[in-house]
Amino acid sequence: MTLSATLAELVRDFKANGRIVIVGASLAGLRAAEALRGEGFAGSLTIIGDEPYEPYDRPPLSKQVLKGWVQADHTQLPRFQELDADWRLGLAAVGLDRATRQVRLANGEQVPYDRLLIATGTRARQWPNPAEAALEGVYSIRSRDDAERLQQALMAGPSRVLVIGAGFIGSEVASVCRDLDIPVTVTERGPAPLIGALGGVIGEIAAEMQRDHGVDLRCRVGVSSLEGDAGGHVRRARLSDGTTIEADVVLASLGSVRNVEWLEGSGLAAGFWGVGCDAGGRAFDINGVTTDTVYVAGDVARAPHVLYEYQFLAMEHWDNAVFGAEVAAHNMVNLEPGYRPHLLLPxxxxxxxxxxxxxxxxxxxxxxxxxxxxxxxxxxxxxxxxxxxxxxxxxxxxxxxxxxxxxxxxxxxxxxxxxxxxxxxxxxxxxxxxxFPEPGVPTAIPDVVLTGHDPNERRAEFRPRDRPS
Amino acid sequence: MHIVVDLNRCQGYAQCVFLAHQIFRLSGDEALTYEPNPDDARRLQVQRAAAACPVQAIMIDRQDDAERGAA
The missing domain is CATH 3.30.390.30 (FAD/NAD-linked reductase, C-terminal dimerisation domain)
Structure with missing residues (x-):
């Protein structure tokens, strides 16, 4: 048998009998699973998700759901393909052992894989003071449950909503508040809304737009502390300019945090901006070597992009999840030179x-x-x-x-x-x-970030492997 | 039924709004919002709206179609 015939046989066998595990049951995880079946993968498919829900769409949460037009549980994503998958929902992955090729779940169970897709996405950055964050009336928004809780709080007719951070989510929530005729104050540490994503010129236009719609927008101002009443409900915020705002609903829209903690010790190039991978979704290890078994897609992926001087791009965008998942899925069940690149224009x-x-x-x-x-x-x-x-x-x-x-x-x-x-x-x-603000200026972090050329970028913690004894 | 609109692709032609205003709405001139899980009774209406979309941005659950075909 020639080498190419042997390889073709291996691919056929993998497609029939392989084990693929997808960690992350949101848009990227679902679309990857569908793409795998579409590619003819008939082996075992396991989808692990920390939320108890089948994959749902997040963009409506800060818009029509918050406005009360669409119920939070009406956001389930359409299915385009029969999946025949083993869904492990409501169960977080807490560890990855690449030597034994196993994902460890929160209940201690080990799930073996031949190929793994990391699609764990991001979570909302919480208000940094835990005691203040625990006050009733303080919210963040990322999940269906978050949206439902905040929607109920808006329906209760708050005297004023305080939105901390004028990125896209914060601005959309402020817009919904105005639609519902709820007084809203927005604070932004940078000079204007949306400035991290679109720069100060557009930010100035966005600022005028907010003020014309009755938003009390305060730029170059941070929130120093949140204060509650005797019942533990938030009542006011103290701002960095010495003023106070009375508000009974506070939304911390401080950007997102990539869900990479579970990869600690796995030896992958995982850090602050996500998991480094090549443009085909193949994960890098901490030394910048591509792996053959681990793939990355969606918000948690960062990959070099040919149009942007091959800098690693981290993109928290809907179509990045869809197309990145499809490319990773294709490459999981094909061989070079059949690999496809994920070179989406964000x-x-x-x-x-x-x-x-x-x-x-x-x-x-x-x-x-x-x-x-x-x-x-x-x-x-x-x-x-x-x-x-x-x-x-x-x-x-x-x-x-x-x-x-x-x-x-x-x-x-x-x-x-x-x-x-x-x-x-x-x-x-x-x-x-x-x-655009200088890198490092505290403001809303844009949804697309140029994260440099290093597959294991500087803010990632470097953990040398144990020396073999 | 379950639908999703690719709002990167959507250009606000609003054909869907004309055909199924209970499901699709414009906020202002161009920003589309919609009900992602419409009642099954509206299936034909939603299918017509999807067919009429000039940029084909409306995607409908195919599993639902299969179930309907089997029924």
Whole structure:
């Protein structure tokens, strides 16, 4: 038998009898499982999730669910494929042993795998003071249960809601509060909302939009402490400028934390920004060597991207979960040269204050911005971000139909400022500084982060392996 | 039934809103929100809305289709 015939036989055998374990039962985990079955994988498939629910969609939680239009338990994701999987829900993975190829569950059980997909995603960063975070009325939002609790608190008619952090989630929640006619204060340590993701120029427009809708927006201000009443319910916040805010509902929207703790000691390149992997979803070990058995997808993955100087990108985006999962699944059951890359142009949307904000590319990679279409005053425009004479991202406010035009320019590394489509041109088309905060400035962390070139980036804890005795 | 709309793909043409306003809504001119788990009685309406979407952004649970076919 030739080597290639032997390998083909191995792949056939793996597809028929292999054992694949997916850790993470949300969007990426579900889509990976479906893609595996779609690829003809007929072996055993185990899906482990720490939440008790079948995979559900998270974006509606901070929008139509919070508004009370859609019930939190109505967010279950559609299924496109028969899975025949062993679902282990409500049970967190707590350890990974790559030597024996086993995932350890919270109940002590060991689940063996031949190939493993890590899709454990992120969780909401909690208010850092545990005693204050435990006050009744202090919320964060990531899960279905979080959304349900906060929705009920909003329905109870709070006198004022305080939103800490003006990233996308915080801004969307503030928007819902205004829709429900609830007074809301938003504090942001940076100079404007959305500044980490879209820069100060767009942030200023977002700030005006919030204020026009009656949000009490306070920028360059942090919350120093939260105070409760005798019954343990939050009543006020003390701000870094010495003022106080009376509020009986507080949302900490402080960005997310990647769920990598369970990988401690596994020898994978897992750290603050997630699990380093190649563009095909194959995990790196701490030495930067790709593994053959461990794959990563979704919010917890960080992979080098050809369009962004091969910097590792960490993307907390819906389509990153979908396409990253499909690529990882394909590569789990195929061999070189059949591997596929996950080279998604990042994209996201956010509905807030009646405006649809969409973006493609990586805005913080740019240092300049130019308005190319529409009107800032009417909050209906397109703008492009550039770096060193090439376009790297674009953002639209109620101009989503034009986004594809910019996406194609970005994919071709077209010149910046880009040629505007010959329609709806603004009066001024001059590039200006995009005003992104310096790295390290405390503000809302953007959903797409350029995390450098190191597969085991600096903020990851380096744990040398035990020397063989 | 279960649906999901790829809102990266959605461009706010609002054909779905015209065809199934109980399920799909616009917030402002372009931001779409929707009921992800509509009542099964609305299946035909939702299927028509999905078919009418100019960018084909509405995805419907295929398992539900299979169940319906078997019934």
């Amino acid at each position: 994209g996201f949307w956010s509905g807030q204050f009646g405006v649809n904000i969409k973006s493609v590319g990586v805005p913080p990679f740019g240092d300049e911005i130019v308005f190319t279409q529409g009107s800032i005053k009417e909050r209906r425009f397109a703008a492009a971000y550039g770096r060193r004479g090439r376009i790297v991202a674009a953002v639209t406010f109620d101009h989503g139909k034009w986004l594809q035009y910019y996406a194609e320019l970005i994919e071709r590394s077209a010149p910046f400022p880009p040629p505007p489509p010959g329609w709806d041109r603004p009066d001024v088309m001059k590039p200006i500084p995009a005003e």
